[in-house]
Amino acid sequence: MTRTSVIAAHTRAGVRTLTLNRPDRLNAANDELLLALTAELRAADADSAVRVVVITGAGRGFCAGQDLGDVSGRGMTFTEHLNATYNPLIRTIRGLGKPVITAVNGVAAGAGASLALSGDIRLWAQSASLIEAFSNIALVPDSGSTWFLPRLVGYHRAFEMMALAERVRADDALRLGLCEQVYPDNTFAQDVQAYAERLAARPAHALNLTKQALNAAMTGTLDQALDEEARLQQLAGDHWEHEEGVSAFKEKRPAQFMRDVNSPDH
Known part of the structure; x- marks a missing residue:
């Protein structure tokens, strides 16, 4: 296992698991986390021993979105921040030459919802939920949500989810096509690993x-x-x-x- 302050990484049976590691903040994203995750993904892409990448969260949350305290008062524009952090991350996931599983173990809100939707396969724990929370602070969904979500649920459902910022729970997420599988909380990590190993055995x-x-x-x-x-x-x-x-x-x-x-x- 390797560990930075914000990302924990380990590899087993061809599966590289990258764990967002700010559990005290529900893995809210700061620049350090976003840049470290992008770097870890690129390293996994270059590692011939890695066949599948899993992104998940430590503790109770998957990713609660942007850590607002991290950007407060910095003087960076919204556009500059997205182009320096989130957009390279999402492009890296979609361009990665290996399948990426987003294993949503808890709340995925705001940009964390975008991250949850960006995987090639989305696996959810029963207690997981997704909130397109941007309108709560009068912002526009970003980090790929406006691209991913309407392709999954259609324009009108996507607009409703974004406008009302209401929580979508696991059973509804499965019905809507926001995830491929829902697993019990107490076996989630094992179920994700087993699924990822099945995928790793494919060509x-x-x-x-x-x-x-x-x-x-x-x-x-x-x-x-x-x-x-x-x-x-x-x-x-x-x-x-x-x-x-x-x-x-x-x-x-x-x-x-x-x-x-x-x-x-x-």
Whole structure:
């Protein structure tokens, strides 16, 4: 395990877990936390032993949003602050060449809600909740919420959630499509690890290309998506994972997509 003052990181079975570590503040984000999380994500992307990244929170909260005391009186504009901290973090998550799971263990509010929505997979504890809290302090949702949320629930539901800033609890989040699974609080960490290990056993190169294809398709036309699929499919088909998958299918055995990271063709 490695630990900074604000991020705890450990790796097990190809899964790098990054834990926001300001539990006394419900993991409210300050500059140190945001920059450290971005750096840890980039390090995980460069580490061939890491196949899946999990972002979660220490204590009772996932992330209570911006620590307002951290920005009070600094003289930095809102735009400057977002461009220096939150926006690079969200771009890093979406551009990461590995699946990112946001494991929402408690409240995710404001920019913490944006972070919760930014993962490729969103797993929630039963006690977790999400609040688009920006309107409570007369601000606009940021850090990707205006992009993620309407694509998940539609414009009108997204506007209602943002305008009224009402808490969404786990069962409703699952129904609305804000998360993929809800687990009991007392087994949440184990359930997240088990899910992440299942994902880590899948073909890493193909999932990287799949993420690229989905990211492109979210903002492109059908013709552009078809062209991108054709381009990426060639990259997938030329990779050893494809050969392994076909061989396993023919031999009626489970495919083995995890290879020694030191092997020449990894």
